[in-house]
Each structure stands twice: as C-alpha cells, then as structure tokens.
Amino acid sequence: xxxxxxSSRYLVKRTGEKVxxxxxxxxxxxxxxxxxxxxxLGLRLIYFSYDVKMKEKGxxxxxxxxxxxxxxxxxxxLESASTNQTSMYLCASSSRPGQRSDEKLFFGSGTQLSVx
Amino acid sequence: AQKVTxxxxxxxxxxxxxxxxxxxxxxxxxxYYLFWYKQPPSGELVFLIRRNSFDEQNEISGRYSWNFQKSxxxxxxxxxxxxVVDSAVYFCALSRDGGFKTIFGAGTRLFVKA
Numbered sequence: 001x002x003x004x005x006x007s008s009r010y011l012v013k014r015t016g017e018k019v020x021x022x023x024x025x026x027x028x029x030x031x032x033x034x035x036x037x038x039x040x041l042g043l044r045l046i047y048f049s050y051d052v053k054m055k056e057k058g059x060x061x062x063x064x065x066x067x068x069x070x071x072x073x074x075x076x077x078l079e080s081a082s083t084n085q086t087s088m089y090l091c092a093s094s095s096r097p098g099q100r101s102d103e104k105l106f107f108g109s110g111t112q113l114s115v116x
Numbered sequence: 117a118q119k120v121t122x123x124x125x126x127x128x129x130x131x132x133x134x135x136x137x138x139x140x141x142x143x144x145x146x147x148y149y150l151f152w153y154k155q156p157p158s159g160e161l162v163f164l165i166r167r168n169s170f171d172e173q174n175e176i177s178g179r180y181s182w183n184f185q186k187s188x189x190x191x192x193x194x195x196x197x198x199x200v201v202d203s204a205v206y207f208c209a210l211s212r213d214g215g216f217k218t219i220f221g222a223g224t225r226l227f228v229k230a
Contacts, residue, residue: 043220
C-alpha cells in the first residue's frame, strides 16, 4: 500500500522555537508538497519540490523553509514559530507530469501544530 | 490567476438523501485538470476523481457522479442516497498540469445524519 507518512500527528511548540515537520513517501515520486489547512481557507500551498535539492515557493512561503536532501523525504521548517502558524500541515506527493495518465496527489494524514 | 470556489461551507442531510456539492473554477489555461478529494475525520485527503478540460463527459461511479460544464466553469459532485460514511470534508481542486501545483477550494463539510 503506497504511503505518505508524516512523523507527528499532533505537535505543541512554544513561540520562537524552531520546528521541523517531516514527510516521507515510498512511491518514488519526484514531486512533494507542503500545504497548510485552515478553516474557511482550504489548503494553501507553502512550498513544493520537483527534484532532490530543488524547491519552489508556493502561495504562502513567508516564515517557512524546506529541505529535500533525499528523494523520499521533504521537511518543512519553521525557523521561529509564531502563533499564527498554528494550523494543520499536510504533506503530499505526486509523480512527474506526463509520466502517467492518472496523476494525482497522495496525502499524508497531517500534523496538527499548535504554537503557544 | 487560478481560483476554485466552493460556496457551500457546510451541508447537513439525512441518510438516503441526494446531495450536490458545488464547485466553480477560474483559469485562463485551455488545458487544465479538475479534481475532487475527500477528507474523512482521519485527516488524510483521498482522491475521488480527475477530469481534464477536454473531457466534458459526466462520470458516474457507484453512488457518486460528477457534472463538468465548461460553459459555466463548474464541476459539481453529487452523492446519491447518502450514507453516514459519506460525512467528510470535500475539496474541489484545479491544476494546470495534473500532478503538479494544485489549487484547492475552501472545502465543503458534509454531515450525513442517520
């Protein structure tokens, strides 16, 4: 069964802490994504990566950075967590466009982050 | 710019009722892809359907059906004879290239009561 795994389901951090959210996929996908989900706003793209060591800003990258040292792993970093970063964070992956006709996003179960 | 609007924030129905979830999209691309995803209480979004802009045929899969109309930029989702297990948040989404950068609507939370 193919999987996108996020390391934590729930996380509580203090304002100013450095926070790492980890995501691993076992589908050999080229593309990986970090979204945040907030009520009434749906999913908003933070960062994405189309290859190892490559990254692109999404729609709301401020306050975040990412790391992709290996194809299967994509990390989201909050350099100095703030209360407005309290949210559900969803990781997703997909194959490279054009490789398959059934391209879609595969999601992890999410990490609910609370910043106090 | 691309945009997806799901005007219905929450819908509540009684089991066995039919329910339609609306989705309106905006894009200047001539080639694009539309999706529906389901998010059950467990949190993981699950893919339901993908449609490309050249295929306006409606699709039926069991109790689920989708109506794609380019003339009104809509991609509506109907659940026939709803069941309690259909309770979830449903997201409509739009992508320029199918598996890459995807824009999501705000989601519609569906409650199906027994």
